[in-house]
Amino acid sequence: xxxxxxxxxxxxxxxxxxxxxxxxxxxxxxxxKMPEVKDLASENGFAKPETNAFGNTFRDYEAATERxxxxxxxxxxxHIHQTxxxxxxxxxxxxxxxxxxxxxxxxxxxxxxxxxxSDPDLDEPQIQHLLQTAEAIRKDYPNEDWLHLTxxxxxxxxxxxxxxxxxxxxxxxxxxxxxVGCAFDESIVHHKxxxxxPDYYNPEYNTKYGIYSEGCGLENVMVSWGHDxxxxxxxxxxxxxxxxxxxxxxxFHSFYALHKAGAYMHLLNDEDKxxxxxxxxxxxxxxxxKSKVRIDVEEVKPYYLSLINKYFxxxxxx
Ligand SMILES: [Fe+2]
Ligand SMILES: [Fe+2]
Numbered sequence: 372x373x374x375x376x377x378x379x380x381x382x383x384x385x386x387x388x389x390x391x392x393x394x395x396x397x398x399x400x401x402x403x404k405m406p407e408v409k410d411l412a413s414e415n416g417f418a419k420p421e422t423n424a425f426g427n428t429f430r431d432y433e434a435a436t437e438r439x440x441x442x443x444x445x446x447x448x449x450h451i452h453q454t455x456x457x458x459x460x461x462x463x464x465x466x467x468x469x470x471x472x473x474x475x476x477x478x479x480x481x482x483x484x485x486x487x488x489s490d491p492d493l494d495e496p497q498i499q500h501l502l503q504t505a506e507a508i509r510k511d512y513p514n515e516d517w518l519h520l521t522x523x524x525x526x527x528x529x530x531x532x533x534x535x536x537x538x539x540x541x542x543x544x545x546x547x548x549x550x551v552g553c554a555f556d557e558s559i560v561h562h563k564x565x566x567x568x569p570d571y572y573n574p575e576y577n578t579k580y581g582i583y584s585e586g587c588g589l590e591n592v593m594v595s596w597g598h599d600x601x602x603x604x605x606x607x608x609x610x611x612x613x614x615x616x617x618x619x620x621x622x623f624h625s626f627y628a629l630h631k632a633g634a635y636m637h638l639l640n641d642e643d644k645x646x647x648x649x650x651x652x653x654x655x656x657x658x659x660x661k662s663k664v665r666i667d668v669e670e671v672k673p674y675y676l677s678l679i680n681k682y683f684x685x686x687x688x689x
Contacts, residue, residue, distance in 0.1 A: 443561060445541060445542055445546060446542075446546065446560060446561035446564060447561065447564045447567070448540070448542040449542035449543075449546050449564075449595070450555075450559075450561060450562075450564035450565050450567070450568055451564060451567045451568055452542060452543070452568075453542075453543075453549075453551060453568070453595035453596065454551060454568060454569060454570045455551045455552050455570055455576060455582075455593065457551075457596065458551050458593045458594070458595060458596050458600075459593070461543070461596040461600075462593070462596070462600070462604070464537075465601055465604060466604055466608065468604075468605065468608055468609075468688035468689060469688070470535055470536050470537070470689050471535050471536070471688075471689040472686050472687070472688055472689070473686065473687065473689060474679065474683075474685060474686055474687065475523075475524060475527070475679045475683050475687065476672075476675070476676060476679060478527045478530060478687075478689070479498050479501060479523070479527065480498070481530055481533065482497045482498065482501075482526070482527060482529060482530055483496045483497055483498040495665070497526065497529070498668060499665060499666060500526065501522065501523050501524075501525070501526060501527075502523070502666040502668065502671060502675075503664070503666055504522040504523075504525070504656050504657055505519045505520070505522035505523045505675070506519075506666055506671065507656045508522050508652075508653070508656050512652075516678055516681070517613055517614050517616075517617050517678075517682065518616075518617065518620075518649070518652075518653065519674075519675075519678060520613065520617070520675070520678040520679065520681075520682055521613065521617040521620050521621060521653065522653065522656065522657075523675055523678070523679075524602060524606065524621065525599075525602070525620065525621050525624055525653075525657065526598060526602075527598075527602050527605075528544075528597070528598030528599060528600075528601035528602035528603075528605070529544060529545065529598045530689070531543070531544045531597075531598055531601055532544050536689070543596055543597060544597050544598050545597060545598060545625075546597065546625065547559065547560055547625050547626070547627045547628070548594045548595045548597055548599055548600070548623070548625045548626045549594065549595050549626065549628050550581075550583075550592050550593065550594055550595075550635060550638070551570060551576070551593050551594065551595055552570075552576050552581045552582040552583065552592070552593055553576060553577075553578065553579065553580055553581025553582065553583055553592075553638075554576075554577050554578055554579055554581065555568075555571065556628045556632070556634040556635060558627075558628045558631075558632035558634050559627075559628050559634075560627070579637070580637070580638075583638055585637055585638075586637070586638070586639065586640050587638055587640070588638070588639070588640035588642070588643060589619070589622075589623065589638060589639060589640075589643050590643075592638055594622070594623070594626060597625060598625075599621060599622050599623065599624055599625050599626075600622055602621050602622075603618055603621045603622035605687060605688075605689055606618060606621060606683075608688070609683065609684060609687040609688060610684065611682055611683050612681070612682050612683075613682050615642060615646060616645070616646040616649040616650075619643065619646035619647075619649070619650060620646070620649060620650050620653045623650060624650065624653065624654065624657060629647070630647065630650050630651060630654055631654075
């Protein structure tokens, strides 16, 4: 199987997606920002025209239009299927942690090996995105070692697309996340497709608070299932000593309605509000760390291994 990790697409931001090229080809995001359509050639998973084997602006423009449709279809599937029942089922299944046993670094390598380097439009292997984000933060916040490690691990949950992890469809792995069990905020990308989600009509789930209460804390809120919530569960259940802000970043880094649009603030408790400040810091680097400077993995590996050793057990259950 080939898994392609690539830069995304959207109006609002976030993560994904190009349709599978063949049956078993899967495509993921690298967590970058959606630029203007006219900038897609250089910004959105396509190499700049002069460096793209096929490149010219006409082709890129067509690709951009096609890509937009694919993203919309992605969100349609996502918004239809992410229900309270679905999230409960996935959390129950993946909380078992009975899939694989490996270290954090081994997971970085696993995610890296599933990049299809034969795709000329493909940018960097996923580990480059992880390390570029981590190294950029390290430069600006040298004393926050927990934040460096948080950056390294934030997308590891994307292994959910791998056969050993259930080979989940993309709509259950990447893309923006949002709470389930209360009303879907208007700021969520492609909001109209929630009208096809059964929870939209459930009076228990379709009010401002739904099953939650004022200031209940995001810890107690279910969010749509994807790589964020999965990695959060893995870290927590394996007894990480990362501070709460680190776990908060891992769990909510795709929750754009919160950290970009400022929605759902009524569900946050005081600790969440503190963590949100760090999420805002982190998010800038997640989106914009795509310096094309390639990180020398072997050079920085000892530093990250020391952090892994500090905050995680040598082997984790996944
Ligand atoms: Fe990312
Ligand atoms: Fe992500």
